[in-house]
Amino acid sequence: MKKSILIIFFVSFSNILLGQVYEAGIFVGGSNYVGDIGRTNYIYPNNIAGSAFFKYNWNPRIALRATYSYLPITASDFEADTDYKISRGLTFSNTINELAVGFEYNFYEYDVSTPGKTWTPYITIDLAVFNYKYIVEETQPEEFIYDSKNGVTIPFGVGFKSKLIGSLAFALETKFRYSFADDLDYNTETVDRLNFGGTSKDWYMFTGVSLIYTFGRPACYTTGF
Secondary structure: OHHHHHHHHHHHHHHHHHHHHEEEEEEEEEEEEEOOOOOOOOOOEEEEEEEEEEEEEEEOOEEEEEEEEEEEEEEEEEHHHOOOHHHHHOEEEEEEEEEEEEEHHHHHOOOOEEEOEEEEEEEEEEEEEEEEEEEEEEEEEOOEEEEEEEEEOOOOOEEEEEEEOOOOOEEEEEOOOOOOOOOOOOOOOOOOOOOOOOOOOOOEEEEEEEEEEOOOOOOOOOOOO
16 A cells, blocks of 8 residues: 555656756846945946756746855945945945745746747745855954854845747846845944944845756646646
8 A cells, every 4th residue: 555655656746747847047147235335226236146046837927946146245435426425435345145945927928848938027036045244343443353144035026038049048137135134234333433323224136147948848737826
């Protein structure tokens, strides 16, 4: 009896794997930050950044996705548009490593194997954890002790994807993250000149283009949502 159940389970699972379409690829583009230092443009990529992703197409409208992103962020008060920031003259750089899982919703049915369904705009929303550095203390002027910590965010964004040739496709995407943290720029009460005050939290963004490889047997989708 147990052997029969196991056989049925593995056969069913194999059919599900063969009956779906998967996508894997990389994003290359730029990241930027909005907070207490520098510019306040939400789409202003000024650092080379990248990510790698894997998608499971639940049906032609819904895809589940997992993503790792490497997102350097920098900012300078000298590029700000207020006299106060320019005279203050603060700069910083940090690096965010992020792991996210979520879903992608296609406005049109998308299937690279079906003519007429090979492009669509989409929206995406994730749940993510990220890691970054923060300042513990200043031992001497301009000499700091750093540590790292984790945070949680809910990335959301918009994009457009289309078939290129064969199993290859591309996408353009912009994604925004509200960090729920105020120290991506090293804001801290332990160093007077880095105590920016205020209650606003930092944002970080990523805008890029991806190359996507699609594999697995097309069609035979679950009815899903």
